[in-house]
Amino acid sequence: MEYNAKQIQIIEVAERLFADKGFAGTSVRDIAQEANVNVSMISYYFGSKEKLIEALFAMRMGESRSRMEMLLGNEDLIPIQKINILIDSAIDRLMGNQCFHNIMMREQLSSERTPTISEHIRGLKLRNVQLMQKLIEEGQAVGAFRKNIDLSLMSTTLYGTINYAIATQDFYKRINGLEDMEEAEFQIHLRRKLSQHLKSLFKSTVTNEHHNQN
Template identity: 60%
Template sequence: MEYGTKQLQIIEVAEGLFAKKGFAGTSIRDIAQEADINVSMISYYFGSKEKLIEALFSVRMAETETTMVNILENQDLTAMQKVNIWLDSVVGRFMFRKNFHNIVMREQLSSNRSETITAFIMDLKMRHIDLMKQLISLGIREGVFKENLDMSLMMTTIYGTVNQAIANQDFYRRLNQLEHLSEEEFNLYLLEKLKVHLKFIFINSVSNEQQGLN
């Protein structure tokens, strides 16, 4: 579904509040106040808070799928090159869409999580793993990736590593004596470190032979 400018603005405001206060802790009135609009406008565009978070998941998943489809359909790239680009996009998405991934993590740990949110998160994971399977299958056909990989554990390794790095970035910053860096400089530093680290993990886990990391 295509959303207009105003709808996307409301979705982004809601995303920030859901990340900060949780889905259950955020009211339609909170969203309307933050977005400087009437409550009736949210009802008009989305109908309910559940439909609003459904729209949020739809928008963010569409971004992921568009990126992956573009990578998969690029005939000029080898499977390994596609993996490298994909891993770069995963790190970038987590770093620059922190609110959305905070929502996913927060709701997974919430004892109040609704069946609606549970279904959205499960669908998100299944669609991610389906895209990853397509990429791995291409590498298997090219003979560069091992067969019989445990996709769910590989996805846990990749996404879990990025999640933990972002969640513990203050510790990482202090441990590596990087307090002198500005927030922007540190984010760029961590971004590049994660890209290299994930490629190292992935290549050593699934590749039939050692490939370049670039």
């Protein structure tokens, strides 16, 4: 599906409001007002509020397809380097689209699911899990990684940690005394901390290397 500038404007406003207040908590009049369009434009362009969030998923999902897969082709990297790239790319993707992933998280918490949205999420998660499993199995094959690794829960830890860190970033700011830090600077700070933490976590957990106590 192709969207014109005004449609994208509506989608992006809706994305922010859905992330802030939830789908049911956001009225089409809220969206129309913030997007500076008439209320009827939403039904006119998308058919319904429900179809609008489906359009949002169609747009965002279509964007970042097959960006990570290329890292698999690079044969110059050792297994742990590929894992590190996977970690950083996950952090970039989630931190760079916090509103959208907030909505995705809400959608997964909900039981009244839209079939097409559920399918999008399931497909994305399947790709993520399979990519990580492939990387870990590669490492195991060359003897670099441990054998007793819970493959499906490793990706749960990766995405669970990032998602939870984003959801609780205000709390993180507070207990680490970073309330006065510039917002953009804080985002960079959190990315770096998450990257270090997760790389250390994965290195300790999946590799056979001994600890380097520094």
